[in-house]
Amino acid sequence: MKKIVALFLSLALLLGMTSAFADDLKIGTYDLANAGDIELGFGWWGNQVRDAATADALNYLTENYPNITFNTNAQNWSNYWALMLTAAADNSLPDLMQQDYAYIEQWAAADDLLDLTPYVESGALDLSGLSQNIIDTGKVGDKLVAVCAGVNAPALLYNKTLTDELGIEVPVNLTWAKFEEITKQIMAAKDGGYRVIYGQGNSENYPTYYARGLGKTALFEAEGTTLTAEEAAGYYKLMLDGVAEGWMFNTDEIANVNVDDIAQSPMVFGATPDVRTWCSIAFSNQIAAFNAAAQADGIELGICSWPSDDPVASNYMKPGQFFSVTTDSKNPDAAVAVLNYLINDPQANILLKAERGVPANSSVAAEIAEEVNKIDPTYGVAVDYLAIVEDNSSPIFAPLPSYVGEVNADVLKRLSDEALLKNPAYTAEELGADFVESTNDIASNY
Template identity: 30%
Template sequence: MHPDKTPAADARTTRGHRTATRRRLLAAALVIPLALGAAACGGDDSGDDGKTELSIFWWGAEGRAALTEKALELYTQRHPDVTFKKTWQANQGYFDKLATLTAGGNAPDIFQIDDNYIAEYAGRNVTLDLTPYSGDGKLDLTKFPPGLRDYGVVDGKLAGVAFGENTQGLVFNKTLLDKFELPAPTTGMSWEEHIAWAENVSKVAKVPGTQDASAIYQALWVWLRQQGKDLYKDKELGFTEQDITAWFDLWKGARDRGATPTPDVIHEGNATDISKQLVVTGKAATSWVWANQMPELKKNTADELGVVAYPGDPKSLWPRASMYFSVFRGTKHKDQAVDVLNFLANDPEAGKILGTDRGLPSNLDVRKLVADTVTDPNMKQTIAVQNDLGKNFGPSPAVPLKGHSKVRSELIRIAEEVQYGRQTPAQGAAAFVAAAKTAIGQG
């Protein structure tokens, strides 16, 4: 399959009929793992010739595909009896395809998944509980930071292995700032200081200083943690209407002061595609992304980019799993599939091949090896920045609840209503809280 030219590492939204279709398919997928429960509990089956073919499915661009295929080829070199049926595509439509495969009884043995759906798939018993494997050493997570080792646990079961550490990054156009002799944003800058800084950039450089972050869930999440709240708490929302009103008011003030672009341009920046981020299209001096997207952003501009933490106390940031690999609970080759995950996560040679494409390697020994050998200056910058930010990481939150993708898309939809002036911050806050409660099934 061929991917979109520049898919994002972390899509920001899944809208409309795609979400409805996916939920119907996931509902249908519920019966498949139950029917295959016996297979999941038995030993691995191989073909008559003693060989095993594992199917594996992931999203990403062509570069990720080439690296992943090379790492899998290395596994086959060491385990000649194991081969792979490899399938990949761009982020857009990936989860529709995964839901279709799962519902149709053709789930891949190994598949990539992210925060949006790991709780949903785990809750439907689609994912194999990897806890016993990590307990007996077949899946070695001892070199993972604690925040990443536990990220992927849903209702006490390890539903996926974190394949890359990531964190929030405020990316800025250093070339633009240097041209106008403007200071760069700094880690630890307050939200008000950031907006004042952006207002000045707008006046001096005639380029909006910052993308409006009111629709960006990870920015909201960081801000909430700085207020002593969270995006989720147990099985409920971790915030109130008053919190969201304050968040929307913050950004209305920024728009009124000219610190951000106009709503039509803000909407462009809310797009999934990395190539449409305002920091690389020249329509804003900063964009709110994930730090591991720096190399991909750099491909879309000749300007020099820098990255700092989101505003406020950097301890509100955490070591986030950029994505996971999970094993299908109904696979006939569960032990072999787990061994592949263990290899991809912990083998030094595999680590050097995969690099930081999915984020910083979760295994700290492999991460240091990659950092010492990488030659790409953008990748070096990403590693250095994330390691620096990691010195101040706070505790990781729980994996997002089932319905998280809908919460994200509703935030974009309603924040844009406020940005265009069709709703007040208070009206938007009421609408968003109601929509988010529905999305996660909160009464």
């Protein structure tokens, strides 16, 4: 009898040990091993580097859970959204999809993203390692529809080699006045070259930062913009003055360079000083790509906040991207388990090379630092910068209302083109009034 009990106990111990081994991966409470053969669809945007990194992380999961395989669909940014919209049209979205702060409101409203709240409550999705602020960024209304895949913050990346050479010190919280001063200093020393590009294109990032500098949390609310015509005029005045005084690129000059491609961005590439800039308005998760291009150019990079009258009010931490589970998923439990793995598992995040940004789970972020720094030395820089931003920023604005897309395309782009003209046809007051009126008009139709 004793022998049988002993045998039984040792068997139990053995079983306990083996299941502990299989529990190595942080997949949450769902019994993934016994979920049967599942193929999960996973879509994201990115390039070959991200593709390889994600493949490694997913393959590692499959090694430990052979019944789980993946059908991945990676595209570049613009193809991605076209593809996802089409898949949404006919309810064939992949189980997991990468999401972006500017899009989640729209996608949640269309009921394409699964509410993860029940999974958090049941423990299947463990978000204890994330700060509440970060978790809340994935909420639209009461629903938690997305989990942060990498923390991010606005970052002005600048040519440190150049500023060191000229003995210029760039403060980490950069005011607009200082920004202008430094630019003019550099221009004076460099034959009028190495200027800045600011406010171009259709991005709401610039005016949002500006609005926050005035004390508002967001630029866009449900009913329209938070700016008055006067305040908006102040924004456009920055650009009109900048171009008039010659320290900002005008519309034609911007067309001549390639701002959209990091490797060809004027901070790191350009044959003559007149097509170069001394800094780039970017985000902290682009450090690695910019650094690679900078090294090719032989320059070292520095990092600080975007320029603003009140940098601490303007600056914010935001998810670089999210992961969401879609409502079209036929295996949401398995998808959530994989999500848990991607967020919380240290090995996964090492394999992911943190190239989507610093992991949202702060203990994981710290744990992987040593390994990732070996592959990507800018990881430490990003982590440090984010630590500074955390103390020098204000809460982020709510997820963008869905009318913002139309505002970007039809209003912001048009007005920024006008504001950056060499020979502007409109005054700051006219542009400011136009912005407020057009934005509120569009908002009223949604």
